[in-house]
Amino acid sequence: MPENTKQDKGRAYHTKCTGAALSTVARQDKDEDITLFGSCFCPFVQRVWIAFEYLGVPYKAYEVDPYKKPQELLEVSPKGLVPGLRFNNYNPPRALNESTVILEYLEDLASGTTRRSLLPPTTNPYARALVKLQSDHVNRNLVPAFYRFLQAQDTEVQITAGKELHQAIETLVGLLERAEREIIGGGGISGDGERQALSKGLGLWIEGGDLGWTDVMVAPWLYRARLVLKHYRGFELPQGDKFTAWLDRLFTHLAVVATCSTDDLYLDSYERYAFNRPNTSQVANAINSGRGLP
Template sequence: MLTVWDKRVWIALELSGLDYQYIEVDPYKKPKELMDVNPRGLVPALRDGDWGCYESTVLMEYVDDISQKKLLPQNPKAKAESRLWADHISRNIVPNFYRYLQAQEADKQAEHGREFEKQVNILMEAADLEGPFFTGSQISFVDVMVGPWILRCPRVLQPYRGWVPPTKESRFGRFIAALESEESILKTTSGAELYLDSYERYAENRPNTSQVAKAINEGRGLP
């Protein structure tokens, strides 16, 4: 049985049909089992028998490789394009989410909010026109890569930064609705109160919040 610590890999495992065990960890009290897999103590991490590995994209591709239900397209060119958009999410959408949330001055919040929206819109402009998911009617690798961050918009960015939801008829609005109704995502999404509690320290940009928060404040890439 696979053991996993991570939201995106958890969704991928839900979709894969593989047997697995999901473990929540306290980022301030990291268990030995996690440290054995990733000595830095960071999630995501996954153990398969006596083998362990980490990093979201790597683990999602590993799950896809050993599963009969594929999230990545089998056509090599389409697969490469999915990987490019996954890289866009990691390089541009996720870091700008944190910059937007951690900014304390109103002008910086507005600046990072615009950049976050720009990067999300770039992704939406590349998505299948009809959707509702990125490549069409079925959830795919790119959707799982970005889904947890998109669902944090109404749960975190809206209450803490006044993020304005798109119209339901827009491409982005239909994408959000599709993610909110996807069973694998519903099973792995926490309640609104937990999101508010978990992200309060980011919204206030408190010292020693996380390695991610520190990297954003120092202008470095995410760990």
């Protein structure tokens, strides 16, 4: 019998990764210069985690409960939000928080160490800017739309919020298509090698491309949209061969797979949002009061 998703079963959020993510935590358990404070269900953590894996920056994975706010988390992240980074080679230790700021840091760090990158080369500032336009849209529109939809209780509000999320995803697709057209679609490309060089950083949207900045920014929410929003709201992601092929590449990319837990973990952990339980989180409170996300 299909599960009744109309009733809050009072499931608790998980505090330990499962599945492939658990194996990654086990692999990344040795002391390193950087400790990543994370939580298994958190999409903001997942984007940073994917970047660590892809860029090859050494790190120790450390799971914390951000709702309990242990002192060591508050020391790296003033609001007690994950993700946070602690730089252990400093006394007192240095720290960074905010997923987008951490991503910028990792990108800069990797450019001088592992020499890997999620962005188009600095020799192509316009391509880099187009990628930043995409991620700006993800952060300002798509991510809040995800939570508004998941937390909406009234059916009418749910319908509107679902349409808004759909539109936010379609707008992102429009921006991805624009980058493809303007950077590599203009003709005059002499061969596969040149196409590949030009598509560097444009992400998995490009067939034959590699993981990019926008992929990392958005993947955790698309993953949860396909699973959690489908389960609790009957949400269907946009159709279309190109979009579906992109999602396939994204969700089977090694760095994404390595940071995913099993489906039950997400379904359990997001039940609080789906029923808009009081005091769910700072993100949920911000959505309920119409404020910007923390």
